[in-house]
Amino acid sequence: MDRRETWDRFYAQQDGATTHFDWFFSYEVVSGILLWALETPSPALAPTRVLDVGCGTSDLGLGLYRDCPRPVHVCCVDTSPVAIRALRQLLRTAPPPQRALSRLRLGIADGTALGATRGGRAGSVFHLVLDKGTCDALLRCPRGPGRAERLVRECLRVLRPGGCLLQFSDEDPDARIPFLERAGGAGSVAVQEVRGHYYAYALRKPGSEGPAAEAPRVQPGAEGGVAGSAGPQWSC
Numbered sequence: 147m148d149r150r151e152t153w154d155r156f157y158a159q160q161d162g163a164t165t166h167f168d169w170f171f172s173y174e175v176v177s178g179i180l181l182w183a184l185e186t187p188s189p190a191l192a193p194t195r196v197l198d199v200g201c202g203t204s205d206l207g208l209g210l211y212r213d214c215p216r217p218v219h220v221c222c223v224d225t226s227p228v229a230i231r232a233l234r235q236l237l238r239t240a241p242p243p244q245r246a247l248s249r250l251r252l253g254i255a256d257g258t259a260l261g262a263t264r265g266g267r268a269g270s271v272f273h274l275v276l277d278k279g280t281c282d283a284l285l286r287c288p289r290g291p292g293r294a295e296r297l298v299r300e301c302l303r304v305l306r307p308g309g310c311l312l313q314f315s316d317e318d319p320d321a322r323i324p325f326l327e328r329a330g331g332a333g334s335v336a337v338q339e340v341r342g343h344y345y346a347y348a349l350r351k352p353g354s355e356g357p358a359a360e361a362p363r364v365q366p367g368a369e370g371g372v373a374g375s376a377g378p379q380w381s382c
């Protein structure tokens with residue numbers, strides 16, 4: 147599941163020119179969680195920077211770009227050129243963003259080596275890094291946790307201090323939390339159930355630009371599909 151050719155074949159079989167393919171669930175299901183994560187403070191007029199690593203043809207990055215109430219620069223990267231081509235095609239018919247200053251960039255990049263790849267960006271520039279199913283794909287490949295740990299470390303490296311890595315996965319917290327704590331090296335992991343079968347894991351990069359990774363405030367029901375409707379939605 148970490149081989150580019152496998153994913154190229156997969157996306158070639160999808161109808162990528164007219165519809166998004168979304169692993170687990172689509173943007174609408176977790177838009178509340180995403181907009182919460184974007185509450186991370188950023189300098190007043192500066193755009194919020196988001197990286198979707200292993201984007202495939204998902205509508206996650208596009209949804210944020212469209213709906214974010216303040217200027218956002220979204221960068222979607224994947225190792226599969228077939229996926230990136232299809233996503234570019236879908237962009238042509240996408241509605242404009244809420245904010246004219248928002249930007250969406252697509253690129254081919256390896257999430258385990260972001261600084262060294264053309265579509266990636268070196269340095270700690272992102273407020274939010276999204277990973278929906280990408281870490282899972284690496285964890286399930288024969289080369290196993292080593293590559294997945296590299297992915298997590300790279301995601302944290304490109305985050306600004308206080309920025310958030312948000313992973314969506316079907317892996318149980320008993321397994322994913324210790325993995326993220328080990329791979330992430332520092333900071334605690336917050337988890338929220340999504341639709342009963344999936345989880346959102348939030349890992350905040352230590353630093354001064356945002357609150358620590360503790361139970362974030364999520365408006366009940368705002369996430370549209372997250373289990374439960376009252377009280378704290380996240381546990382640490």
Ligand SMILES: C[S@@+](CC[C@H](N)C(=O)[O-])C[C@H]1O[C@@H](n2cnc3c(N)ncnc32)[C@H](O)[C@@H]1O
Pocket residue numbers: 147148149150153167168169170199200201202203204223224225226229255256257258277278279280283284
């Ligand atoms: C399970 S799919 C998820 C796709 C998308 N995030 C979604 O929600 O539909 C995993 C994606 O990770 C991509 N991928 C696998 N290894 C990668 C790597 N090292 N760097 C970047 N993307 C990778 C694959 O091409 C594939 O698009």
